[in-house]
C-alpha cells in the first residue's frame with residue numbers, strides 16, 4: 001500500500017470548479033464536478049471529451065494555474081501550489097508560446113535562467129534538450145523562422161528543461177497537420193520512454209489518445225465529469241505498426257463509444273432543462 | 280536588407296519634397312507677386328492674385344535658400360548659425376527625450392503593478408497633456424531657473440506620455456499563456472517584468488519613441504521662448520519673427536532648420552528601432568510595428 005502511494009504522482013479527490021459569471025450576462029459555469037483521478041508515476045494519461053467539457057480547466061487545476069472550488073489536488077504528496085513552487089511541472093500549450101525575441105536555444109534556457117542556473121549549465125542542458133527533440137541545427141534561429149511543428153518541438157524541449165515530474169500538455173498538436181501530428185506522436189512517445197516523465201495530455205483526437213496513452217480518461221460536459229477510464233493495454237513500446245494492430249482499433253472503438261455515451265448525456269434535454277432552472 | 284530596399288523610402292521622401300517645392304513655386308506662378316529678373320530680362324505677371332502666396336507670406340524658394348548664405352554682424356553665415364542653434368536645441372531635446380523615456384517607462388511599470396493607481400492616475404496624465412505646452416513652459420522654465428536644463432524638462436513633459444501609454448500596452452501584449460508559463464515556473468513579479476513584460480514591449484515602445492522624438496524637439500524649441508535662451512532654434516525663430524515684415528525668408532529658413540532637426544531625431548529612432556527589433560517577428564512587408 002505504501003509503495004503504491006509513493007508511486008502516485010497526481011491525486012485528485014472530489015475536485016469541482018465553478019466559474020462565477022462576472023456581470024449580468026456572463027452565466028455561472030460549472031466546469032468540473034466530482035473529479036476523482038489518481039495518476040501513477042510514469043503513466044501517460046489522455047483527457048478526451050467534447051469541447052467545453054473542462055479538459056483544459058482540469059489540466060490548469062493540476063498545474064495550479066487556477067484554483068479549485070472544492071476538493072483537493074495532491075502532486076507528489078504535496079499541494080498543487082507547493083508542487084508548482086517546487087517547479088515540478090512542464091507545460092505545453094496548443095500554441096508554442098515561444099518568446100519571439102529569444103532564439104530557440106535561449107527559449108529553452110528560459111526556465112533554467114529563472115531558477116538561476118549558471119550560464120554554462122544552462123547552455124549545455126538546452127543543447128541536450130534540443131538534440132532530444134531533433135532541433136539541434138536550429139538552436140540559433142528565432143521561433144518565427146521555424147515551422148509550426150518545429151516550434152512545438154521547441155516548446156516541448158523547454159518544458160523538459162527542468163526535468164519536470166509531470167508534463168502537462170493541452171492539445172499540443174491540435175494546430176498541426178495530420179502527418180506532422182503523427183510524427184510528433186512518435187517523437188513524444190520516444191521522449192516519454194527516455195525521460196520516464198508522467199504525462200497528462202489533452203486531445204480531441206481519439207486515435208491520438210489511444211496511440212499515446214496508458215489510460216484514456218473520457219469526460220462529459222456540463223458539468224465536466226469523468227464518465228469512463230479506458231485502460232490501453234497495448235504493448236508499452238509503440239511504433240508505426242501499433243497503428244495497424246487490431247486491438248488498437250478495438251480500443252479506438254471503445255473510446256469512441258464511451259464518448260458517444262457521454263456526449264449523449266451532455267445534450268440530454270431533461271438535463272439541460274434542469275440546469276436552466278437551477279442556474 | 281538590400282541597398283535598393285533601403286534606398287526606396289529615401290527616394291520616395293525626396294520625390295514628395297520635390298513635388299511640394301514645385302507646387303510652392305507653381306502657386307506663386309499662378310497667383311503670386313510679379314516675377315522680376317532684370318538680369319535675365321525675365322518678367323512674369325501672374326494672372327491671379329492670392330495673398331497667402333505673395334512674396335511676404337511665401338517667399339521664393341531661392342530667396343529662402345539665399346537667406347542661408349547671408350552674413351551676420353560676426354561674419355558668420357545664417358546657415359552655420361542655424362546649425363549651431365540646432366545642436367544647442369538637439370542637446371535639450373535629447374536630454375528631454377531620455378528623461379521622458381525614463382519617466383514614461385517607470386510610470387508604466389508602476390501603473391501596471393498597481394491597478395488602483397492606473398485607474399486614478401491615467402486620467403490625470405491625460406489631463407496633463409491637454410494643457411497647452413505654451414502655458415506649461417513658462418511655469419517650468421521660469422520656475423526652475425535652470426536654463427537649458429529647464430527647457431529639457433519641458434521636452435520631457437511632452438515626451439513621457441506616449442511612452443507611458445505604449446509601455447503599458449507593450450507590457451500587456453504577450454500571450455496570456457506566456458504569463459501562465461511564467462507562473463508554472465513560479466516566477467516572481469520582477470522576473471516576469473524582466474523576462475517577459477519588458478522584452479515584449481519594444482515593438483510598441485518604438486512607435487511611441489517616434490512620436491516622442493519629434494515631440495521632444497517641439498518641447499525644446501517652445502521651452503526656449505520663456506527661458507529667454509537665444510542660443511537655440513527657438514531663439515532663432517523668435518529673432519526671425521521680429522524681422523518678418525521685411526525679411527520673411529529668415530523665418531522660413533529657421534523653420535526649415537527646425538524641420539530638419541525633427542527629421543533627424545525621427546530617423547535616429549528609426550535606425551535604433553531597426554537594430555533593436557532585429558530578433559523580433561517581422562511585421563507586414565518587413566517593416567516593424
Ligand SMILES: Nc1ncnc2c1ncn2[C@@H]1O[C@H](COP(=O)(O)OP(=O)(O)O)[C@@H](O)[C@H]1O
Nearest residue numbers: 019029030031050051052053054055056057058
Ligand atoms: N476563465 C474562465 N472563466 C469563465 N469560464 C471559463 C473559464 N475557463 C473556462 N471556462 C468555461 O469552463 C468550461 C470548460 O472549459 P475548458 O476547460 O476550456 O474546456 P475544454 O478545454 O474541455 O474545451 C467551458 O464552458 C468554458 O466556457
Ligand SMILES: [Mg+2]
Nearest residue numbers: 055056057170
Ligand atoms: Mg481546451
